[in-house]
Amino acid sequence: MSIQELNERSRAVFRNIVESYVQTGEPVGSRTLSRIPQLDLSPASIRNVMADLVDAGLLYSPHTSAGRLPTQLGMRLFVDGILEVGNLTEEERSDIKARCIIEGRNIEETLSEATSMLSGLSNCAGLVIAPKKDSSVKQIEFVRLGIDKALVIIVTANGMVENRAIELPVGLSDSALQEATNYLNAKLTGKSLNETKSEIQRELDSHQVQIDQLTQDLISSDIASWGGEETLIIRGHSNLLHNVQALEDLDKIKELFDTLEEKKERMKLLELAEGGKGVKIFIGSENNLFSLSGTSMIISPYQNSQDQIVGAIGVIGPTRLNYARIVPMVDYTAKIIGGLLD
16 A cells, blocks of 8 residues: 555544654554644544554554554555655754764774764664774684584784684584684784685695694684674664563564674675665564564665775664654764765
């Protein structure tokens, strides 16, 4: 259904219900709507319109005696056909710009601050997918977590520490794990992962390395995924938990954050943002990533000076997000971040 298929009266009732829902999160009844002067409709007339909107799949009633709430389809129709996106004031633009552009701050710190800022302004969780700089390695270490798992700790020359859990080949001994650590430190120290991993792979493929087969398997299986991947920064996790009532909903939110930490999901997020320029809005189950948690995402890609999309920034919040206010915030912040990249 398109918004044009609704008559003027239905559009007015529908708009007021959605706007009330965005503000309060509560169902809206016909008596409440009848008090709005602009509608100029009796409760009975409003109930008839609401019934038609329910039949069209745009509204639903959470309880038999309750008012109505917009469905996911209704929220999408509202966002696409009725939502009027506001403009940021000059003061808001100046504030966002000032908080992003601070002398002496590196890009990681800038992205972290921009994410925290969006989280605070929107009262949602802010997230950014950041391009990973290929820094040289200072030290690498494997720490066994169990029979078949280990933690890889990579310390870069600029002081960044990256931890990642990996699967170990079956039967790999502690001495073989130490052997892998010694080999990689000898090869990587002072060099970047990207510039060295192809050389390491060549040595392994041509059997130039005097280490046992299981150690080779460990290095070969993991080195291919190292270096050059995007990192995810999330700030304001707690904002998503404020309105959670049921324990199962809390578990769903936690599961969402765990899923976002996975590399494949970060790549999916970036692909979603890359699908054309500008801000994208994903509501609830329109994207599998958010279907269980019942959340929505507003996200925008940002580009470097060569007009290449290198990352994305946005917010995750309940489906009753204040889209009109948050969309221009995300859009402007993405443009500011892009302007800072070489």
